[in-house]
Amino acid sequence: MSLFDLRLSEVHNRLHHKDLSVSELVDASFKRIGETDERIGSFLTLNEEAARLEARKLDDNASAERGILYGLPVGVKDNMVTEGLRTTCASQFLSNYNPIYDGTAVSKLREAQSVIIGKLNMDEFAMGGSNENSAFKVTRNPWDLSRVPGGSSGGSAAAVAAGQVYYALGSDTGGSIRQPAAYCGVVGLKPTYGLVSRYGLVAFASSLDQIGPITKNVEDAAVVLQAIAGHDQRDSTSANVEIPDYLSQLTGDVKGLRIGVPKEYLGEGIDPQVKQRVMEALKQFESLGAVWEEISLPHTDYAIATYYLLASSEASSNLARFDGVRYGVRAENPDNLIDLYRRSRSEGFGPEVKRRIMLGTYALSSGYYDAYYKKAQQVRTLIKQDFDQAFEKYDIIVGPTAPTVAFPIGAQVGDPLTMYLNDICTIPVSLAGVPAISVPCGLADGMPVGLQIIGKPFDEATVLRAAHAYEESTDHHKLRAAL
Template identity: 70%
Template sequence: MSILDKKISELHQLLHTKELSVTDIVDATFDRIHQVDDKVRAFLTLNEEYSRIKAKQLDEKLVSGADRGLLFGMPIGIKDNIVTKGIRTTCASRILESFEPIYDATVVERLTNADTITIGKLNMDEFAMGSSNENSGFHPTHNPWDLSCVPGGSSGASAAAVSAGEVLFSLGSDTGGSIRQPAAFCGVVGLKPTYGLVSRYGLVAFASSLDQIGPITTSVEDNAYLLQAIAGNDPMDSTSAKVDIPDYLASLTGEVKGLKIGVPKEYLGEGVQPDVKERVMEALKVLEGLGATWEEVSLPHSRYALATYYLLSSSEASANLSRFDGVRYGLRSDNSHNLIDMYKQSRSEGFGEEVKRRIMLGTFALSSGYYDAYYKKAQKVRTLIKEDFTKIFEKYDVIIGPTTPSASFKCGAMTKDPLTMYMNDILTIPVNLAGVPAISVPCGFSEGLPIGLQIIGKHFDESTIYKVAHAFEQATEHHKAKPKL
């Protein structure tokens, strides 16, 4: 077994007994990256020199007997839209190709305080806009289970790097499914926390009312460790919630007897592949065997979620991305002759096609004469979607369904059809619109490619989600399967 196949708790124990050093873990990480990343192409920037220096410093702390937390010495990959002091942060866009932040995002700061080591920055769809990681301004990332397939997006590389064993865990961001969808495609565990549970300070905004940072790991236990470290109120983020943070590990009991599960008929309807439905039904039988009960329910307004999401997210993106103008930082065109031309050329040369498409859609939806008809109406529908979840959670503890309508698809299969590509997020988007938490865990395979089970919970009830996910994980073997790179 490789060092990187072990859980955080196992590595922590080996460090504690001096059977392993932090340098050993970091060396194994970079050895694996250099071995497979030319195939997977998950990283945009590696932080190798600093990581090795940091590893030696932490080994000295080990010798001195300094107090060590569970994440002590653990290497992590960070999605490239989360700012890291002195480490290039590009959002996978040419417009930020040379940007080096002067501060850390709150989540990075908290992980640094927990003595983790930031190994490098992970590829993504440009400015988090995409479902396949093919919209990166630099290069696509590939699915470790089948290199001819996509890893999902926009946090595709964050999931692919964990799946390929390049890092123990990673951080991604989820605006409409961007953690859960790639986690499902790559056969790993990905959590989208409740909106406001994890600080967004230092996350380069796509759609501010939807974006949320979350952990991607190989196990539910490791996921809980990581969330424990990054969750909590942050005065630097005005949307950060002031709530008590429970002990998430205490919920990993394996006990789900008496738990009530709602299964939306809309999540198993038209468009969901037969293999996916079959794996979800098998998962429900496993949970039944553990003492839970389930019933079919309805989320009637979820049929409008896709249109609502793309109007709202594109509108917010149009406003958020206006700051990238070639004046203060980022790319400035050399082909301009006056100020207006400089704005136009810098943005034309710096942004990719998908980003331009969404800026144009959002600008239209916010424009005079169309605001009421599109943006305002979409906000009203968002409220209805949120109320659907509220009603179901009055009776049920969690909602369960597939994470995606199908397993991963071939690279290039949908690049010329953006509307079909958008449909890949149809089962994850309602969660972001409602602001509730959800996790994707492996629940089987379709023609050798992983399928994800989505478990949705009440606001700030990540503990119940973890309880159900962990019980299912312990009763099955899906999470133990590894891609053969």
């Protein structure tokens, strides 16, 4: 068994009993990256010198209080600012950006004394579902190097699946933690909107973006969420709610748990093998004492159009700050200020980012605001009401994370509408702002399938309890990519 197959708690015990040192863990991480990343392409920037120095300091400070994340190698998606460590959002526009501060989630990992190994590849400004929109390289799925790892947190999911780091942080706007976790056979948790601070996360769509963990198992996801959740005064959308002890909720007991299964998530467009794996998972829940029945979330069909209008509108507004004046790459020898704006943005942004800026600017423009943006906000309310009504009767909602397994690299990059449809199962959850986790539930055509478990707002405890009970009763999470 590889060191990177161990649970975080098991590694913690070895460190505590001095069977391992932090330096050995960090060395193992960089060794694994050296062996595999030329093929996978998970990392954009490595933090090797600083990480080894931090490891030696932790080893020398034997009297320090050691939480479970102490000394563990972690990767961070490259849209979270890290002091002194390049943060590019996988965009040429920020290829020279070195932040002078840490985002809140990153600073909480440093407080927990995890060691940041490097920054992970992603779709540019988190816009994409395959990791093919990075300005620097394409990340490949460790299960099959000819396939995508999912996006936009594809680098994060691939790094965990390949055993390069123990866990990673991703961000989820319309499914960008859960979908790559499903494609790469790992666990991805999108918390309730507002549970984890967005301070220091480069904004794509501010009413949807949320940071969360990508791990090898549910227990590890609970540990990482415990570390990064909580109110932050620097984030006006941060929720001031009590944070429970998530680990203590992993009891394995789901007897009497009421599960709703939306018929819209298992209908047309869902691969038959994916549907079969989900039905097998529901039978497993039945054997554990849970009960389920089919329900309807009637406004699901409108979710994709609603999401892309709202997310693109917010992206248009958020990305207006990238003008070649304040930070980032600047066009050389412009004729005037307008030419500086035009050329800097033309040269700095990739095709998918430009597409969404144009769509968002159109939706927000005079004469179209009421017809598109305002209407999309109204439909978003209806989608949220679908979930509210379902949760009056059910404890969790279960379905597939993605309609298919990971598709071949290049198969959909020229067809944005087909690419957008891959998020049909994850986008409604993001629009409603509720928590959801993707856990492995078997294979289809030799590739991982993700089971999505959705919960009530700020009820991550129940989501984790259900996911953990299912995981512990199966062996799907033990499967590893055969690199």
